[in-house]
Amino acid sequence: MSQNNSKNEEDNKDDNDIAVVWDFENIRVADHYNLEYLLNNMDFYLQEIGRPVYRKVYDNLSSPKEIWDVFLNHRFDIRHTKRTRKNQLDFYLMSETIDYINKNPKIRTCVLITNDGDFTALVENLQKNSVKVILLHEDKCSIDLLNLVDVHVNIKNIKHKILQSIIKELILEKNVISLLLNKQEFKEIIYNMKDIIRYLINFYHIRSKLIFKEIFD
Structure with missing residues (x-):
């Protein structure tokens, strides 16, 4: 890729403001540790495609305070609705x-996080106004919704986005290791490192580049 093309991609990314909308009643995360880990990886994914300027999560009142504290720390606005009023949640979203x-x-x-086929009307409205819709979903997602959005990504594919990037950089920039070690030994080193890296990401919020620098430089 030429330097001009790379610069154009960076410019386009900087100009791409993103809205992130999460139907948390539909796609839940069990505890605040897993949510923190997922959101750190999601932030890394979003930074690759643009600049998040709006983040909002929708749910009933059943989630514990620790969950909402994590969302607030990641600059999400929170909309609560009563648990028995799913249609109200959909309407607000x-x-x-x-x-x-x-x-x-x-x-x-717009990055929409849901499996719910009831949001096809929302997707159609956004697309009609030239807004690209990226769907983050689980395995059980509505087929109609998958077929309608511009891009769909299974959420499990971004759960380890930072770790994948670190490993990729390790392989590219430190490929001398792979020459010195046999394939199985190299795999074991990567496997043994991942829990350490995950711990750092979860509890100290260190960006992947800093982790890479501290561990491998």
């Missing part, structure tokens, strides 16, 4: 997302 994006035309991408 759709209407508030459309309203915010309409009022902020610099947002050209």
Whole structure:
């Protein structure tokens, strides 16, 4: 890739404001440690495609305070609804997302986190207004929703995004290791490192580049 193309990609990424909307009643994370880990990796993924300027999570009142503290630390606004009123949650998510994006035309991408096929109308509305929709979903996602969005990514594929990047950089920049060690030994080193790296990411919020520098330089 030429330097000009690389620069254009960086410019496009900087101009791509992103709205992130999470239907947490539909895609839940069991505890705040796992949520912290997922959100750190999600932040890393989002930074690769643009600049998140709006983050909102929708759920009933059943989640513990620790969950909401994690969301707040990651700059999410929180909308609570009563547990028995799913249609109300869907309504708020759709209407508030459309309203915010309409009022902020610099947002050209919406990352929607759900499996729920009831949000096809939301996707169609956004696409009609030239907003790209990226769906983060689980295995049980609605087929109609998968077929409609511009891009869909199974959420399990970004759960270890930082670790994957570290390993990739290790292989590219420290490939002398792979020459000195046989294949099985190299795999064992990577495997033994992953829990240490995950611990650092979870509890100290160190960016992947800093982790890479501290461990391998």
